[in-house]
Amino acid sequence: MSAIPVLLGALLVAGAVYDTVRLLTPAEPRWPPPTRLRGRRAGLEAAECWLTGLRLHGRIDAATYRRRMAALARGRRTSPTGRQAYLSVVHGYTTAFQWGAGILTAGAALCAALLRPGHLRCKDAPRAASAPARPSETGPVSETEAGPASPAAGS
Structure with a gap:
């Protein structure tokens, strides 16, 4: 049971290290291997749609739009x-x-919400009859049963 928290902690640390390394290292090469070209093309198409949306909503000006679209035509996406x-x-x-x-x-x-107040008791177990009663259940305790009230009174 304790392996799960250790594994989750290790995953969190690995993610933090990975993000830090990616933040500090230079960007990946501009020309990826041929196996990733399809995914890259899909990414470029998504970036084109995103840029078009930015331009239509007036968030970028025409010069920025043309510059970014020209970079996309050359196969380059700007990364943050x-x-x-x-x-x-x-x-x-x-x-x-x-x-x-x-x-x-x-x-x-x-x-x-699921916890109930009070002590848990087993319904099948009988209550112990030989257990001494608490003083609050039997009434007040006299001084002779409890002993002297103070140490000086007994000497």
Whole structure:
């Protein structure tokens, strides 16, 4: 049972190291191997649609649109660099933290809803008859049964 938390912790550390290394190393080569060309073409088409949407909604001007579309025609996509890359990593960790906090909060609320108040008792086991009664159940205790009230009174 303790292997699962260790495995999850190792995965979190591996993800943090991977993201940090990707943030600090230079970008991948511009010409990928032929096996990835199909995926790259699909990515370029998606980037083209995204740029068109930006232009239609007025978020980029015509010169920026032409420059980015020319780069796409040459097979180059601009990747976030510097501050943009840093902010995207911070956003990813923030999102993951918020999801984790939400899941833990939901689990705590579920546990609180399922727990019943009071002591757990087994219905089949008989209650012990030889157990001494608590003083609150028998009434007040006299001084002779309880002993002297203070150490000075007994000497």
